[in-house]
Amino acid sequence: MKITDAEAYLCHFPLPEPFYPSWIPGIPSMNNSLLLVRLMTDEGIDGYAAAVAFLGELKGVPELLKVFLIERDPFKVEDFIKVFRSARAVGVRAWFMEVALWDIIGKATGQPVYRLLGACSDRIKAYASTGELREPARRVEDALAIKELGFKAMKLRIRYPTMEEDLAVVEAVRDAVGPEMELMVDANQAWPIHGFADYPTWTFKRALQTAMELADLDVYWLEEPLAMYDYDGLSSLTASVPINTSGGEMNADIYDFRELINRRCYDIIQPDVTLSCGILNGKKIAGMAEAAGIQLNPHTWTNGIGFAANLQLMGAINNCTHCEFPYEPPGWVPGARDAMLSEPFDIDDEGYVRLPERPGLGIEVDMEKVKAHGEKVL
Ligand SMILES: [Mg+2]
Known part of the structure; x- marks a missing residue:
């Protein structure tokens, strides 16, 4: 061929x-x-x-x-x-x-690609991944709607000027959704896009304090708490806090991930096969992570084809626990996210994303x- x-x-x-x-x-x-x-x-x-x-x-x-x-x-x-x-x-x-x-x-x-790579799971638990900074009252409304749709987990964004403002969002949502819903939090500190509006750059101490507070709110992971190449800071932070840390969507190739894994920078690494490494290198990175007892939950926030590609990796590894399902109405909805596909991805009745049965990427x-x-x- x-x-x-x-x-x-x-x-x-x-x-x-x-x-x-x-x-x-x-x-x-x-x-x-x-x-x-x-x-x-x-x-x-x-x-x-x-x-x-x-x-x-x-x-x-x-x-x-x-x-x-x-x-x-x-x-x-x-x-x-x-x-x-x-x-x-x-x-x-x-x-x-x-x-x-x-x-x-x-x-x-x-x-399907995941079967060629050595399949592990036919479906992965979804988390609704929100994308905007929203005030507590509005975010509570969103969270209740997301729970109503059948999601068992959701991710919140925090990037307010103060830690108190960040925590107010998470506290309000935790109160509203109750203890069963899994919550994740993304601080996006590895995304230094300057030039349009100010945003806070976290110090190590702010990351540490925030992580301790989020642990009390039973948050499952804190994502991108520090800059992407602050390997020493990430490693110290991860060793010091009871909550899982995660990151890696902006890191690239097997070499960055070898460092992130060997230095134990994160409890959960999040390469994106379209941004970081490709599908085969994703499988290799998953193997390095597996040997270190580290989870790999791919980043998927790009578009429907990127989502489909990362989903194939998720199905082919044994250390993926959650599937990022980008979802932030009214702007970022499945119909727009997957607009290039004949049908958008959705979750099943139990809040999981099923691996497509069709060959290739299944789209x-x-x-x-x-x-x-x-x-x-x-
Ligand atoms: Mg992220």
């Missing part, structure tokens, strides 16, 4: 309402923006992948990589990993392209919608 051609579309799927991500303070998202890549083969099988985009910053990536892909065997994932890794030398994050190879391999063999990309909202860039 050979890859014969590649196409790419820069898409902007409009959101029903503006979305204000806590990780990019001061600038709302009006669209779900992504670069979609479609690899074609001589056997008529297409593979899809997508990278989160902002404007046109990724337009040249598929063209740059096309020369390495054409006429080559899509099953040689390890060989392509070397290509995607070398793209970093010219400042390009190309890991998302690896996902398209797995989509082809799965379709060619008639199996159907709707090329009419892609063309309607996308500019062809390759």
Whole structure:
């Protein structure tokens, strides 16, 4: 089998309402923006992948990589990993392209990717992952609605100027939802996006104090409490607090994760196969984490294709406990998140996301919608 051609579309799927991500303070998202890549083969099988985009910053990536892909065997994932890794030398994050190879391999063999990698779970417990900073009263309303939908867990964002304001949100939600609902908290301290609005940079002591308070509120994990490369700080923090720490969505490749695991920076690492490493490296990282007694719960907040790709990794490893289900109405809703798919992902009656049974990534990309909202860039 050979890859014969590649196409790419820069898409902007409009959101029903503006979305204000806590990780990019001061600038709302009006669209779900992504670069979609479609690899074609001589056997008529297409593979899809997508990278989160902002404007046109990724337009040249598929063209740059096309020369390495054409006429080559899509099953040689390890060989392509070397290509995607070398793209970093010219400042390009190309890991998302690896996902398209797995989509082809799965379709060619008639199996979902997670089964080819050694399946472990057919479904994963979902947590509703909110994305905005919202005042306690409004967040309580959201939390009750999320519980009503059947979610057993949800993640809150905290990034207010003071710790008291952060804790007020979590306290109010814990009071409202009761003790059974699992709560996670994300401080997004590894996302230093400057230039639009101020946000607090946590000191080690603020992270420590916040973690102790969140432990009293029975929060399951505190995500990104410090900067992404503050390995020493993260390691000390994790050793000092009773609550789980988590992070890693902005770290990359097996080398960053080797450090995060060996130094015990987090109790739970969160690579994203489209941002950090690809699916096969995700499986390798899961093995390193498994040996250290560390969980791996992938980051998924990009788009429907990215969600599908990370879900395949979740199903293929034995140390994943929760599936991030991005959900923040009225702006970030499943219909907009998965707008490029023929149908959006949902949870089952017990609050789990089921692994798709179809081969490859198990999704159907709707090329009419892609063309309607996308500019062809390759
Ligand atoms: Mg996060």
